[in-house]
Amino acid sequence: MDTQKFIIRQISIFSENRPGRLAAIAHALGEENINILAFSIAEANGFGVVRALVDKPEKAHDKLQSLGFNIAFTDVIAVQMKDQPGGLYVVAKILGDAGINIEYSYAYSGKEGAVLILRVDQVEDAIKKIRNSGAVLLERSVFH
Amino acid sequence: MVCWDPRIEEMPQEELERMQYKLLKSLVYRLYSFSPFYHDRMKEQKVHPDDIRELSDVTKLPFMFKRDLRDGYPDKIFTASQEELVRYHVSSGTTGKPTVVGYTQNDIDLWTTSLARALTSCGLGRGDVIQVSYGYGLFTGGLGLHYGAERIGATVLPTSVGNTERQIELMQDLGSTAIACTPSYLLHMGEVAEKMGISIKKETKLRTGILGAEPWTEGMRNRIQDWLGIKAYDIFxxxxxxxxxFTECAEQKGIHIWSDIALTEIIDPRTEEPVAPGEKGELTVTILRKEALPMIRYRIGDITSMDDSPCPCGRTHPRIQRITGRVDDMLIIRGINVFPSQVEYALMGIPEVGQHFQIVVERKGALDDMLVRVELNRESFSDKITDIMAIRQKIEHRLRNSLNVMAEVELVETGSLPRFEGKSKKVIDKRSL
Incomplete structure (x- = not known):
């Protein structure tokens, strides 16, 4: 199975927890005409990590790095959910049954329904198991 | 070994000490006779030049402090008239009123000779291009190194501080083999060079750094040497x-203090008594042959120790070890002495963080609260919060172990802490005591 086409490049940005940091990131991306498709902020005491799926990840990476941000690419996958009650349960059960541990996740309201973005430890293994279980994975080309 | 002046540099220690005694004796007689300031000081201390009968009698003499120069501003304690002076330097006054230092031609020559020996001991000489990126002007760094470098026949590139991109271009175009600047400025230069797409290690001829004018550590030296591909020598x-x-020799194991120029003592800053040999204390220096502004038992305020064991380089002059702090930089956190250099030393052993840090001290209720802000390295950034928390815990643990006091760590973005082109200001003390 070609798992590669399901691996999506998320950009992860280290940010101090102080006013204006998100604005600085968003402004930089806007300036480069980069569209943010999905996005989350994880916060800890004093700092946070901004995670985003964008249409031009390399360009976003270079731009933010040139501005001095600590930025990294992270491989994530996107699972299609039914946009109705119980939709998340179906997906979560599939992952649980397949023994896939979720590091973190966030949802994205896609053009064709809700999407769950997942960061898992064994990404290729997870892709195979999710596909075998019958759930729908979105291809990278949907995003970039 | 190549020496600038082998007769002096390889002179047996007993002979050096005899020379020091004679120089000290004549200096004290001269000052007692001609310097009202020093005459009064000796009277207060109830010591007469005749009481100086051997070298160790130096401990009978009164100390001098920075405040003596400030109180004597601008030239009240000079022992040469303005006509005899060839230059002034004025200190930055970061810790108070500025101080003025005057130099006769002999004073300049002595200084230059001292540096000529030092730079030669680092392996520099004719054929080297020495980029002097210390500030030129009232600060002594630029002009001092400039004359020292010219004296050994090297070619000087007097770039002074600032305009870093141009400095890097000139370093490449003129093939600088050595640079003299503060360690933090060299780190800044390395960062700017990388942004310009230039590797100092691979794309310049730089192989020697003469670094000082601010405290730094072995960890910082290793980092500079590995990253920039140079040998970095401490200057004092x-x-x-x-x-x-004075600088280190090629052995990089302490800074040779030329005994025929300076007499050094290490004292306990509280008792003012000499410490046991090899122990840390406050460095006290007597310059044995200065004309315009003699300094006797000057309490510089630097904490270090002295090593007079034979140096593998063959020079017989004693070495002071790396300055580990300032008497007045010392922070007292919940009753425990903390030197910013200890924090730096602890951080340098942690690959996940960068070279820059800032200490913020506050008083919360009755307790001192110490926060250390550290830049997370680009390579160590993980998208997982738990990984970053683990790094922070590791740093807190390391600091706790080396400082014996709790410090909270805040990880900040790379490049967000202030960079200084001169002396770094790494401590913000918000306590109003």
């Missing part, structure tokens, strides 16, 4: 003594 001196005067 302060404007009151003339300026930067």
């Amino acid at each position: 001196g302060t404007s009151e003594l003339s300026g930067p005067m």
Whole structure:
């Protein structure tokens, strides 16, 4: 199975927890005409990590790095959910049954329904198991 | 070994000490006779030049402090008239009123000779291009190194501080083999060079750094050496003594203090008694042959120790070890002495963080609260919060172990802490005591 086409490049940005940091990131991306498709902020005491799926990840990476941000690419996958009650349960059960541990996740309201973005430890293994279980994975080309 | 002046540099220690005694004796007689300031000081201390009968009698003499120069501003304690002076330098006054130092031609020559020996001991000489990126002007760093470098026949590139991109271009175009600047400025230069797409290690001829004018550590030295592909030597001196005067030799195991120029003592800052040999204390320096502004038992305020064991380089002059702090930089956190250099030393052993840090001290209720802000390295950034928390815990643990006091760590973005082109200001003390 070609798992590669399901691996999506998320950009992860280290940010101090102080006013204006998100604005600085968003402004930089806007300036480069980069569209943010999905996005989350994880916060800890004093700092946070901004995670985003964008249409031009390399360009976003270079731009933010040139501005001095600590930025990294992270491989994530996107699972299609039914946009109705119980939709998340179906997906979560599939992952649980397949023994896939979720590091973190966030949802994205896609053009064709809700999407769950997942960061898992064994990404290729997870892709195979999710596909075998019958759930729908979105291809990278949907995003970039 | 190549020496600038082998007769002096390889002289047996007993002979050096005899020379020091004679120089000290004549200096004290001269000052007692001609310097009202020093005459009064000796009277207060109830000591007469005749009481100086051997070298160790130096401990009978009164100390001098920075405040003596400030109180004597601008030239009240000079022992040469303005007509005899060929130059002034003025200290930055970061810790108070500025101080003025005057130099006769002999004073300048002595300073230059001291640096000529020092730079030669680092392996520099004719054929080298020495980029002097210390500030030129009132600060002693630029002009001091400039004359020292010219004296050994090297070619000087007097870039002074600032305009870093141009400095890097000139370093490449003129093939600088050595640079003299503060360690933090060299780190800044390395960062700017990388942004310009230039590797100092691979794309310049730089192989030697003469670094000082601010405290730094072995960890920082290793990082600079590995990253920039140079050998980094510590330099020591302060404007009151003339300026930067002494450096490490190629062995990089302490800074040779030329005994025929300076007499050093290490004392306990509280009891003012000499510490046991090899122990840490406050460095006290007597410059044995300065004309315009003699300094006797000058309490510089630097904490270090002295090593007079034979140096593998063959020079017989004792070495002071790396300055590990300032008497007045010392922070007292919940009753425990903390030197910013200890924090730096602890951080340098942690690959996940960068070279820059800032200490913020506050008083919360009755307790001192110490926060250390550290830049997370680009390579160590993980998208997982738990990984970053683990790094922070590791740093807190390391600091706790080396400082014996709790410090909270805040990880900040790379490049967000202030960079200084001169002396770094790494401590923000918000306590109003």
